[in-house]
Amino acid sequence: MRIDETHRKWFIGSLVGLAVAVVVYVPYSRSSPQGAGGGTTMGLIYGSVAFAFMIFAGLLGARKKVPIWRLGRAQAWMRGHLWLGFVSFPLIVLHSGFHFGVGLTKALMWLFAVVFVSGIVGAVLQHFMPRITTQRIPLETIYEQIGRVRLQLMEEAISLVDEAYALLHGDVSQANEQQRAASASAGTMGGLTVASGMQVDEEASAELKQFFQGEIQPFLAQSGSHGHVLADRNRAQAMFRQLRTLLPPNLHSTVDDLENICEEKREIDQQARYHRVLHGWLLVHIPASYALLILGAVHAVMALRY
Amino acid sequence: MLRRIRTTKKLAKRMDLQYFTQPHPFRSWRLWLSVLVPVVAVVWFAALRAHGQKVYSSGPLSKSHAVFAKRCDVCHVTTLGFFRAKVSDSACLKCHDAPAHQIDRVAFTPACGSCHLEHKGSLRLASTADSSCTQCHADLHTRTGSPQYVREISDFDNEHPEFAVLRPGGKDPGQVKLNHYAHLRPNLPGPDGPVQMDCQDCHRLTGMEGNWPYAAQTMPPLKPVTAGASADMRPSRSRDYMSPILYATQCAGCHVKDLQFDKRFEQSAPHDKPEVVQAFLLQKYSEYFASHPGALSEPVAPERILPGKFKLPLPVPHNRQEWMDQQVMLADRLLFDKGCKLCHVMIETNAPLPTVAPSSIPARWLLHADFSHNSHRLLTCVACHNRTPESRETADILLPGVASCRSCHQERGPKQDAASGNCSECHSYHDWKREQPIKGKYLIPQLQAAR
Numbered sequence: 190m191r192i193d194e195t196h197r198k199w200f201i202g203s204l205v206g207l208a209v210a211v212v213v214y215v216p217y218s219r220s221s222p223q224g225a226g227g228g229t230t231m232g233l234i235y236g237s238v239a240f241a242f243m244i245f246a247g248l249l250g251a252r253k254k255v256p257i258w259r260l261g262r263a264q265a266w267m268r269g270h271l272w273l274g275f276v277s278f279p280l281i282v283l284h285s286g287f288h289f290g291v292g293l294t295k296a297l298m299w300l301f302a303v304v305f306v307s308g309i310v311g312a313v314l315q316h317f318m319p320r321i322t323t324q325r326i327p328l329e330t331i332y333e334q335i336g337r338v339r340l341q342l343m344e345e346a347i348s349l350v351d352e353a354y355a356l357l358h359g360d361v362s363q364a365n366e367q368q369r370a371a372s373a374s375a376g377t378m379g380g381l382t383v384a385s386g387m388q389v390d391e392e393a394s395a396e397l398k399q400f401f402q403g404e405i406q407p408f409l410a411q412s413g414s415h416g417h418v419l420a421d422r423n424r425a426q427a428m429f430r431q432l433r434t435l436l437p438p439n440l441h442s443t444v445d446d447l448e449n450i451c452e453e454k455r456e457i458d459q460q461a462r463y464h465r466v467l468h469g470w471l472l473v474h475i476p477a478s479y480a481l482l483i484l485g486a487v488h489a490v491m492a493l494r495y
Numbered sequence: 496m497l498r499r500i501r502t503t504k505k506l507a508k509r510m511d512l513q514y515f516t517q518p519h520p521f522r523s524w525r526l527w528l529s530v531l532v533p534v535v536a537v538v539w540f541a542a543l544r545a546h547g548q549k550v551y552s553s554g555p556l557s558k559s560h561a562v563f564a565k566r567c568d569v570c571h572v573t574t575l576g577f578f579r580a581k582v583s584d585s586a587c588l589k590c591h592d593a594p595a596h597q598i599d600r601v602a603f604t605p606a607c608g609s610c611h612l613e614h615k616g617s618l619r620l621a622s623t624a625d626s627s628c629t630q631c632h633a634d635l636h637t638r639t640g641s642p643q644y645v646r647e648i649s650d651f652d653n654e655h656p657e658f659a660v661l662r663p664g665g666k667d668p669g670q671v672k673l674n675h676y677a678h679l680r681p682n683l684p685g686p687d688g689p690v691q692m693d694c695q696d697c698h699r700l701t702g703m704e705g706n707w708p709y710a711a712q713t714m715p716p717l718k719p720v721t722a723g724a725s726a727d728m729r730p731s732r733s734r735d736y737m738s739p740i741l742y743a744t745q746c747a748g749c750h751v752k753d754l755q756f757d758k759r760f761e762q763s764a765p766h767d768k769p770e771v772v773q774a775f776l777l778q779k780y781s782e783y784f785a786s787h788p789g790a791l792s793e794p795v796a797p798e799r800i801l802p803g804k805f806k807l808p809l810p811v812p813h814n815r816q817e818w819m820d821q822q823v824m825l826a827d828r829l830l831f832d833k834g835c836k837l838c839h840v841m842i843e844t845n846a847p848l849p850t851v852a853p854s855s856i857p858a859r860w861l862l863h864a865d866f867s868h869n870s871h872r873l874l875t876c877v878a879c880h881n882r883t884p885e886s887r888e889t890a891d892i893l894l895p896g897v898a899s900c901r902s903c904h905q906e907r908g909p910k911q912d913a914a915s916g917n918c919s920e921c922h923s924y925h926d927w928k929r930e931q932p933i934k935g936k937y938l939i940p941q942l943q944a945a946r
Contacts, residue, residue, distance in 0.1 A: 472524055495578070
């Protein structure tokens with residue numbers, strides 16, 4: 190969620206609430222003979238308010254599970270989750286009197302620190318990453334469909350290469366109009382002798398086969414492309430440029446399409462990486478939050494009872 | 496020329512519209528972690544609870560109980576594997592014999608834990624909240640009907656009554672005549688010349704008497720008088736009280752001359768009961784007669800004759816017995832009618848010797864409260880006993896009133912930059928006179944070991 194001017198009220202409200210809590214804390218801490226602590230009246234107030242905020246923040250998950258609930262807009266819940274969750278950690282620190290305690294309370298403080306930091310990281314990522322993703326990945330697709338799209342790209346590439354084989358081996362019936370037109374020309378391109386007409390060029394066919402099977406197919410088949418030569422746009426462009434020189438002009442459009450497919454594959458790989466960054470923190474934040482809520486409830490019961 | 500043209504329609508056709516119903520590694524991870532991490536947390540909590548007691552977040556114990564902070568079971572009973580929050584009185588009474596308060600009068604006796612709140616930090620556990628007292632004393636009812644104390648006391652600042660001895664009808668039970676004004680005048684005749692007396696010349700905390708400046712030059716063997724000697728004193732608070740006033744330590748240096756009974760003897764009469772004095776006189780005159788053959792013809796010194804007591808001239812003694820009777824009679828009258836009466840109330844009866852009224856100087860004035868002079872040692876004596884320098888009458892009660900206490904002590908205490916005005920600051924709930932010894936039950940490792 191982008192933190193824009195629509196958050197202003199929440200932001201100001203949170204800061205004011207936090208400032209009040211800190212201002213109240215100073216005289217409370219000084220006047221407490223034993224110092225500030227969770228067991229004092231003020232400590233219990235801080236703890237109760239913070240725990241209420243934590244529960245509200247935790248209810249965001251339930252709210253998302255049932256989007257048809259008419260309990261306020263999802264964006265409002267998200268803002269509440271963000272800002273009340275943000276304020277709850279300092280309140281808990283005030284509740285504890287800046288002590289981590291021992292045993293359960295120590296674990297709770299560390300757990301909350303993990304939830305808080307992961308939440309801050311997540312909020313920052315959610316603010317910046319979507320725009321970056323949109324700018325850098327024009328062919329963005331649904332993350333869960335990336336595997337399916339990759340398979341489709343593979344099928345498309347195989348189809349293109351099969352067409353090219355057919356052309357190189359004289360099967361004109363599979364050639365399209367552009368390939369037929371290109372087949373009329375022959376001679377020299379850029380100082381290199383290129384295949385002409387519909388002649389069978391075994392060497393070109395071998396080069397195409399080698400390039401496709403050796404580079405393109407593994408690249409497309411691989412989920413993610415770390416370390417692959419085609420994952421680098423510049424190197425990929427150079428390789429495709431070289432491939433064009435080895436193939437007759439009537440197949441250059443096929444090479445362009447293959448290069449375009451690889452480009453799209455690079456983009457969805459990048460999208461997958463961005464997605465893992467953009468949502469990976471949730472793998473820490475959500476489980477830790479559940480654990481925090483459960484142990485927090487246990488702590489509240491234990492502390493109030495004893 | 497690029498032939499791949501991606502239209503929205505083409506892109507849309509790529510998608511499986513039911514994709515969100517199918518499992519996905521990211522969502523699966525999130526789900527499993529969301530289950531696993533809380534389960535691990537709960538298991539960790541259970542293990543922590545099984546191997547220790549740090550899961551209770553019970554708050555710090557008081558100073559006196561902190562040593563067994565890891566042994567909840569010393570006070571708390573276990574039920575279904577969990578400690579019960581409420582501590583029974585029997586758990587407290589295992590180590591504390593705390594005699595109940597006015598057991599034959601009070602309408603109810605609260606549980607120990609309702610007044611002594613534990614797990615509130617290193618506070619003094621005996622320092623109970625005022626509400627523990629005012630729950631009864633704000634509107635006191637007893638089983639026997641009308642209470643003998645003030646019925647309504649809900650706070651110290653406004654409703655605490657004046658001390659009983661300072662209320663109308665209250666009187667000083669002391670029977671020793673003392674004029675504080677006279678004793679604090681400058682240039683009093685001291686044992687070695689003029690002196691300016693100070694409060695501490697006669698009034699000191701028990702246990703720190705040191706050298707009394709006006710003690711007898713030759714101290715007779717004193718009965719050991721220490722804190723706790725009086726029934727009013729609590730031995731545990733020995734330095735709270737003033738040392739008792741004794742002739743030998745506080746008076747004799749100056750007043751020894753008031754016990755001189757005859758110029759022929761350097762030694763004064765003992766400061767003791769009339770019978771002892773009488774025996775002393777008989778012994779002295781007997782010795783004198785034996786060593787002075789011309790004693791029968793010696794005249795009676797005029798200073799031994801109290802005006803209006805005898806018709807002059809005294810009969811001339813003819814033998815030892817008549818001489819002894821006359822000398823002892825004169826000494827008795829000089830002592831019992833003058834010397835002793837300077838300070839004591841002499842009670843005349845039909846007996847041959849008078850009786851000295853008990854001095855009855857109170858060791859404690861506030862019998863229902865504890866006051867520590869030691870805690871107030873930074874103050875001058877007259878800061879509280881402000882009427883003392885001008886007091887000329889023995890009957891003057893120089894005990895400061897509750898208003899004097901209120902000048903420093905207030906209900907909210909430190910919150911108002913004042914000394915505490917809590918009930919427990921002065922009053923003790925338990926009747927400690929009835930305290931019984933306790934037989935200990937633990938070894939040190941037993942208290943310190945975690946369960």
